[in-house]
Amino acid sequence: xxxxxxxxxxxxxxxxxxxxxxxxxxxxxxxxxxxxxxxxxxxxxxxxxxxxxxxxxxxxxxxxxxxxxxxxxxxxxxxxxxxxxxxxxxxxxxxxxxxxxxxxxxxxxxxxxxxxxxxxxxxxxxxxxxxxxxxxxxxxxxxxxxxxxxxxxxxxxxxxxxxxxxxxxxxxxxxxxxxxxxxxxxxxxxxxxxxxxxxxxxxxxxxxxxxxxxxxxxxxxxxxxxxxxxxxxxxxxxxxx
Numbered sequence: 001x002x003x004x005x006x007x008x009x010x011x012x013x014x015x016x017x018x019x020x021x022x023x024x025x026x027x028x029x030x031x032x033x034x035x036x037x038x039x040x041x042x043x044x045x046x047x048x049x050x051x052x053x054x055x056x057x058x059x060x061x062x063x064x065x066x067x068x069x070x071x072x073x074x075x076x077x078x079x080x081x082x083x084x085x086x087x088x089x090x091x092x093x094x095x096x097x098x099x100x101x102x103x104x105x106x107x108x109x110x111x112x113x114x115x116x117x118x119x120x121x122x123x124x125x126x127x128x129x130x131x132x133x134x135x136x137x138x139x140x141x142x143x144x145x146x147x148x149x150x151x152x153x154x155x156x157x158x159x160x161x162x163x164x165x166x167x168x169x170x171x172x173x174x175x176x177x178x179x180x181x182x183x184x185x186x187x188x189x190x191x192x193x194x195x196x197x198x199x200x201x202x203x204x205x206x207x208x209x210x211x212x213x214x215x216x217x218x219x220x221x222x223x224x225x226x227x228x229x230x231x232x233x234x235x236x237x238x239x240x241x
Contacts, residue, residue: 002031006042011136013039050134053212054127083217089225090115097232100241106174107235110182111228113168117161118189118227119220125150125197126215133201133211143202147195154194158187181238185231192230193223 002023013021013036021034049059058075060067094101094111101108129146132138138146162183169179197219201211235241 001026007046007134009034010039010042010046015136050130050212053210054130054215079217083221086218086221087224089221090228093225093228093232097228097236100232100236104178104235104239104241106178107181107232109172110165110169110185111231113165114182114185114189114231115224115227117165117186118193118223121154121157121190122193122197122219122223123215125153125194126201126211126219129198129201130211130215133205138202140202140206143199143206146198146202150194150198151191154191155187157194158190161190162187177239178235181231181235184238185227185234188230188234189223189227192226193219196222196226 002025009021012018013034019036023031023033025031052059057079060072060075129138129150132146165186166179166183169182170176174182200214200219204211204214
């Protein structure tokens with residue numbers, strides 16, 4: 001149909017290996033055709049836009065070297081400020097658990113490790129889900145299957161990362177209680193990050209929001225704050241803080 005989204009056109013031509021696609025009006029009267037050359041331009045344009053959004057910036061309107069520095073700043077500053085404000089949630093969580101940190105200062109040593117691992121796991125999942133949505137491998141109706149799939153992946157990844165975290169904590173001279181706390185926190189955070197990474201892009205598409213908006217920096221920021229909450233909650237329980 002005339003007026004169809006250009007990404008949909010590219011998806012159809014790619015799926016059926018078409019060299020050309022007829023375009024018709026509402027009465028199925030032929031208006032013209034789209035060739036594979038046209039679609040290649042669209043694919044490059046859409047991929048470039050998605051990659052720039054994955055980094056937490058608005059897409060550029062012109063080639064990089066032809067875009068003025070001021071224009072690039074305007075494309076990036078909004079998201080950077082938003083992420084700065086949301087990242088302050090991490091500081092809020094740390095202040096909330098200030099007493100626990102004073103009792104067990106060693107807890108702070110593992111904060112970068114935990115939030116980094118959670119952010120990386122979430123980014124891996126979102127990039128996979130976003131790509132699967134883009135090429136039509138999954139659809140909004142598949143959200144439960146994607147959630148179950150990534151929950152199992154997160155469990156397996158989390159077990160492996162937890163074992164490594166436990167050994168690493170011991171080699172740093174940590175007590176067995178602290179090492180166990182770090183290991184269980186890593187397991188929980190990786191599972192949580194995978195769950196968020198599976199659900200958020202699909203939810204975004206459901207509400208007509210570009211899924212790339214919830215990827216990369218946004219996912220890392222969200223996992224940072226929630227991951228710290230998980231970590232200190234586990235520490236409070238295991239270490240009796």
